[in-house]
Amino acid sequence: MTKVTLTVNGRSLSGEAEGRTLLSSFLREELGLTGTHVGCDTSQCGACVVHVDGLAVKSCTVLAQDVDGASVTTIEGMANADGSLATIQQAFQDHHGLQCGFCTPGMVMSAAALLKDNPKPTEAEVRHHLEGNICRCTGYHNIVKAVMAASGQDVSGVGIAAE
Amino acid sequence: MPKDGGIGASTKRREDLRFLTGNGRYTDDLNLRGQLHAYFLRSQVAHGRIDKIDTADAAAMPGVVRIFTAKDFEAVGGIPCGWQVTDKHGQPMQEPKHPVLAEGKVRHVGDPIAVVVAESAEQARDASEAIVVDITELPAAVDMKAALAADAPKVHDDLTSNLCYDWGFVEENKAAVDEAFANAAHVTTLELVNQRLVANPMEPRVAVGDYDPWNDQSTLYTTSQNPHVIRLLMGAFVLGIPEHKLRVVAPDVGGGFGSKIFHYAEEAFCTFAARQLKKPVKWTSSRSEAFLSDAQGRDHVTKMQLALDADNNFTAIRTETYANMGAYLSTFAPSVPTWLHGTLMAGNYKTPLIYVNVKAVFTNTVPVDAYRGAGRPEATYQLERIVDKAARELGVDPIALRRQNFIQPDQFPYATPVAVEYDTGNYDATMDKMLEVADYAGFAARAEESKKRGKLRGFGIAHYIEACGIAPSNLVGQLGARAGLYESATVRVNATGSISVFTGSHSHGQGHETTFAQVVADMIGIDAGQVEINHGDTSNTPMGMGTYGSRSLAVGGSALVKATNKIINKAKKIAAHLLEAAEADIELKDGKFSVAGTDKAVDWAGVTLAAYVPHNYPLESMEPGLEETAFYDPSNFTYPAGAYGCELEVDPETGKVEILAFTAADDFGNVVNPMIVEGQVHGGLAQGIGQALMENCVYDADGQLVSGSFMDYAMPRADDVPNYKVDHSCNTPCTHNPLGVKGCGEAGAIGSPPAVINGVIDALQRGGYSHVTHIDMPASPSRVWAAMNGK
Numbered sequence: 005m006t007k008v009t010l011t012v013n014g015r016s017l018s019g020e021a022e023g024r025t026l027l028s029s030f031l032r033e034e035l036g037l038t039g040t041h042v043g044c045d046t047s048q049c050g051a052c053v054v055h056v057d058g059l060a061v062k063s064c065t066v067l068a069q070d071v072d073g074a075s076v077t078t079i080e081g082m083a084n085a086d087g088s089l090a091t092i093q094q095a096f097q098d099h100h101g102l103q104c105g106f107c108t109p110g111m112v113m114s115a116a117a118l119l120k121d122n123p124k125p126t127e128a129e130v131r132h133h134l135e136g137n138i139c140r141c142t143g144y145h146n147i148v149k150a151v152m153a154a155s156g157q158d159v160s161g162v163g164i165a166a167e
Numbered sequence: 168m169p170k171d172g173g174i175g176a177s178t179k180r181r182e183d184l185r186f187l188t189g190n191g192r193y194t195d196d197l198n199l200r201g202q203l204h205a206y207f208l209r210s211q212v213a214h215g216r217i218d219k220i221d222t223a224d225a226a227a228m229p230g231v232v233r234i235f236t237a238k239d240f241e242a243v244g245g246i247p248c249g250w251q252v253t254d255k256h257g258q259p260m261q262e263p264k265h266p267v268l269a270e271g272k273v274r275h276v277g278d279p280i281a282v283v284v285a286e287s288a289e290q291a292r293d294a295s296e297a298i299v300v301d302i303t304e305l306p307a308a309v310d311m312k313a314a315l316a317a318d319a320p321k322v323h324d325d326l327t328s329n330l331c332y333d334w335g336f337v338e339e340n341k342a343a344v345d346e347a348f349a350n351a352a353h354v355t356t357l358e359l360v361n362q363r364l365v366a367n368p369m370e371p372r373v374a375v376g377d378y379d380p381w382n383d384q385s386t387l388y389t390t391s392q393n394p395h396v397i398r399l400l401m402g403a404f405v406l407g408i409p410e411h412k413l414r415v416v417a418p419d420v421g422g423g424f425g426s427k428i429f430h431y432a433e434e435a436f437c438t439f440a441a442r443q444l445k446k447p448v449k450w451t452s453s454r455s456e457a458f459l460s461d462a463q464g465r466d467h468v469t470k471m472q473l474a475l476d477a478d479n480n481f482t483a484i485r486t487e488t489y490a491n492m493g494a495y496l497s498t499f500a501p502s503v504p505t506w507l508h509g510t511l512m513a514g515n516y517k518t519p520l521i522y523v524n525v526k527a528v529f530t531n532t533v534p535v536d537a538y539r540g541a542g543r544p545e546a547t548y549q550l551e552r553i554v555d556k557a558a559r560e561l562g563v564d565p566i567a568l569r570r571q572n573f574i575q576p577d578q579f580p581y582a583t584p585v586a587v588e589y590d591t592g593n594y595d596a597t598m599d600k601m602l603e604v605a606d607y608a609g610f611a612a613r614a615e616e617s618k619k620r621g622k623l624r625g626f627g628i629a630h631y632i633e634a635c636g637i638a639p640s641n642l643v644g645q646l647g648a649r650a651g652l653y654e655s656a657t658v659r660v661n662a663t664g665s666i667s668v669f670t671g672s673h674s675h676g677q678g679h680e681t682t683f684a685q686v687v688a689d690m691i692g693i694d695a696g697q698v699e700i701n702h703g704d705t706s707n708t709p710m711g712m713g714t715y716g717s718r719s720l721a722v723g724g725s726a727l728v729k730a731t732n733k734i735i736n737k738a739k740k741i742a743a744h745l746l747e748a749a750e751a752d753i754e755l756k757d758g759k760f761s762v763a764g765t766d767k768a769v770d771w772a773g774v775t776l777a778a779y780v781p782h783n784y785p786l787e788s789m790e791p792g793l794e795e796t797a798f799y800d801p802s803n804f805t806y807p808a809g810a811y812g813c814e815l816e817v818d819p820e821t822g823k824v825e826i827l828a829f830t831a832a833d834d835f836g837n838v839v840n841p842m843i844v845e846g847q848v849h850g851g852l853a854q855g856i857g858q859a860l861m862e863n864c865v866y867d868a869d870g871q872l873v874s875g876s877f878m879d880y881a882m883p884r885a886d887d888v889p890n891y892k893v894d895h896s897c898n899t900p901c902t903h904n905p906l907g908v909k910g911c912g913e914a915g916a917i918g919s920p921p922a923v924i925n926g927v928i929d930a931l932q933r934g935g936y937s938h939v940t941h942i943d944m945p946a947s948p949s950r951v952w953a954a955m956n957g958k
Contacts, residue, residue: 022289024289032195032196033198037189038189038193038195038196039188039189039190039191040189041193041369041370041421042195042371043369043370043371043421043454044453044454044876044877045453045454045455045876046454046455046876046877046878048876048877048878048882049369049454049877051369078189079187079188079189080188080189080190082187082188082189083188089184089187089188093187093188096183096187097179097180097183097184097187098179100179100180100842100843100845100846102183102186102187103422103676103677103678103846103847103850104368104369104370104419104420104421104422104675104676105182105183105185105186105187105191105419105421105676106191106193106368106369106370106421106422107369107421108186108187109189112187127890128886130885131885131886132885132886134884134885134886135884135885135886137884137885138369138877138882138884139369139885140367140368140369140422140424140850140854140882141369141422141676141846141850142846142849142850142853143849143850143851143852143853143854143883143888143891143915144849144853144883144884144885144888145849145888145890145891146846146849147885148885148890162890
């Protein structure tokens with residue numbers, strides 16, 4: 005066991021990690037931040053995406069000891085300081101971009117990373133970027149719509165039968 | 168416009184706030200004080216005799232508390248099956264024992280052999296590697312038809328063969344059906360495979376067992392779609408714990424799609440081990456484990472025939488299906504290829520004679536059970552593929568052939584030859600709407616444009632019907648169900664007027680907390696924010712059957728309406744007393760009770776307060792309080808239907824199919840929350856498109872699972888699917904439930920696979936590949952290319 009210290013959502017937090025402990029397990033089991041989810045064991049599903057030093061990573065592909073000292077943002081740290089939903093979170097609610105909610109933390113973190121690099125993505129760019137995040141409920145339609153809307157683009161006609 | 172929060176409004180979901188901020192409470196998020204961790208050692212071979220299990224070295228490993236094998240479960244029952252099918256000779260199906268841990272033999276890759284319970288999950292897993300299991304591998308039964316050969320290896324030595332049942336429906340009609348085929352002007356034949364799928368909700372299964380010696384109470388936290396069903400099956404049939412000593416909680420559940428209906432060995436194990444060890448025991452499935460232990464879906468091999476007369480009217484249907492049960496009977500497995508499949512074989516059509524034969528087969532594979540649609544996608548796929556094929560053989564328009572044979576609006580209620588009675592529908596209307604929204608009129612021009620780019624464009628059509636809200640209980644009992652199929656609701660009005668609802672229905676993504684609150688708020692005329700929906704805990708909700716089969720609103724919502732009406736009736740009596748008026752003169756509108764024709768009124772909170780502070784109250788004739796429970800048992804299924812259109816391009820160089828547009832025009836009856844209904848359709852479409860083009864659960868000849876992870880099993884991703892155009896404006900409300908709703912959860916997954924495959928065949932036929940009349944799902948690039956090139 006080795007002590008690992010991270011700055012998580014702006015707070016310095018420490019815990020014990022074995023050499024094999026994944027960042028996803030460390031966040032969930034050691035730090036009690038269960039918003040980050042684990043949906044597979046082959047780094048395919050993306051439910052565990054967090055930001056490490058500003059980059060979106062699948063936290064199941066990272067060993068906790070390897071990121072000792074890093075700054076990590078998880079879904080728990082995404083809301084505004086006053087507790088209201090951040091723009092990307094609000095867009096997911098407004099456009100029904102989630103159903104069971106299990107893939108949602110990873111989707112939101114992945115989408116937030118996209119919008120940081122590409123503030124006005126096309127639909128194709130959104131779909132391509134989210135390739136590493138699997139959702140089984142929504143069929144992606146409303147997730148894509150939410151991400152486009154969060155970027156300030158008009159999505160009023162997307163997928164509406166009467167368009 | 169409906170009022171926000173009322174019936175018909177696209178009210179935003181309240182549950183999203185916790186899910187979007189990391190505050191969801193899924194089963195794996197629970198960690199109980201002193202909790203131990205279980206790791207299941209699973210069979211690596213499909214079929215074998217267990218000669219020896221040596222746990223001595225493993226038991227000495229760090230942190231190990233105890234190792235369990237089958238001998239620890241000698242006094243415990245097997246995992247029960249919830250549906251008994253009677254075969255065509257009137258005999259019950261063959262029903263083998265399904266032990267919690269393998270007894271003497273392993274019967275599929277993933278069959279659990281031993282469980283290590285240790286202080287940490289890592290220690291349990293490490294120790295499992297030190298368990299020595301000697302297994303003599305036996306030949307495996309994998310292919311269904313081969314498994315029925317006289318010399319096939321037997322999955323269960325104590326059964327006469329691998330045949331679970333041979334079912335005929337309707338057996339008495341068989342001779343008439345054969346005669347109709349003999350007299351037919353044209354017979355179309357189609358052999359097809361509805362491949363095995365894996366449900367793959369994004370949350371893997373989890374079970375946490377707990378035992379409290381204080382009151383001798385066991386609690387199971389589990390990822391279930393129906394906690395009361397688990398309590399009944401596990402308590403009564405496996406562990407012998409009476410209901411009042413057993414609580415089952417399904418907190419936030421991350422998707423189910425059927426796979427979380429069933430009672431699983433891991434649930435029984437964790438509950439049992441917690442009682443033995445007097446400590447909480449937790450098991451969290453990995454995704455790899457989910458591929459080996461979650462019940463899988465579909466897996467039918469069918470030969471179907473359609474008979475037509477000289478005027479192209481359908482005269483008879485005859486099918487022969489082999490349905491894979493896997494190694495054991497999962498909870499509702501026997502019902503899927505029979506009562507959920509044969510009864511839908513009329514589809515939207517007037518076909519007068521139908522005979523469905525189903526042979527259910529045991530194989531050395533993971534058990535198969537209901538997956539989104541469950542039997543109805545298999546029926547729809549057969550029908551909508553063969554109608555298309557018949558149209559091509561006859562040289563007629565597939566839309567016109569469908570229309571000619573549709574049941575007409577003035578024929579409802581319509582009794583089909585396969586034992587169900589459709590209440591309402593208008594199939595031409597949904598077909599018209601779909602063609603309009605999809606701009607079918609412009610298709611020919613778009614196909615020309617594709618041709619210029621070297622692509623083959625096609626338009627595939629399917630028109631489905633499904634039976635939802637399975638019912639009524641006395642009928643399903645006759646058909647072999649070992650459960651009732653009602654739903655319950657308790658409406659507890661609090662003194663200040665807020666309302667706590669307790670439903671036996673269960674959300675694992677459907678949004679009950681929002682929509683059920685809309686129903687109650689609308690009926691009383693109060694703000695939806697005053698209504699809280701509680702579900703998923705057997706200790707505080709009335710006995711309920713949970714959520715599957717698109718039943719939540721049609722059955723659970725109906726129970727809620729019944730209970731709320733009881734509340735309103737009592738509240739009117741209280742209001743009449745307060746207003747010194749006759750009860751018959753009291754009107755409820757916008758949360759206010761008034762005396763008709765006067766300005767005398769009392770608001771909702773005034774009545775609820777009087778119910779709990781009964782100072783001015785008719786105590787001599789009425790109890791205080793305002794709380795009612797209702798159970799609702801439906802008188803019939805509901806019958807959603809709709810037209811789906813899939814426009815796609817095939818790249819002739821690679822065989823790759825790209826879906827360009829997908830249009831769904833559904834008749835769901837009345838709609839409570841259009842936003843949620845559309846979301847349900849989107850998700851179903853993606854699953855159906857996934858089946859049509861990508862997903863395939865594959866076993867090799869030895870029974871090894873080849874597609875055992877997301878690296879091998881192709882889940883649809885964001886850039887594999889299009890935007891969807893969905894319409895639900897053609898609605899013929901259900902005539903036999905109070906909300907007039909039909910259910911929308913499975914439609915997308917039912918109607919879309921045939922629409923996609925019909926589109927692929929259409930593209931190839933238009934492109935000159937006239938020899939390609941069928942491609943089995945998934946229509947992967949290699950399969951399409953091989954079909955085009957005669958490989």
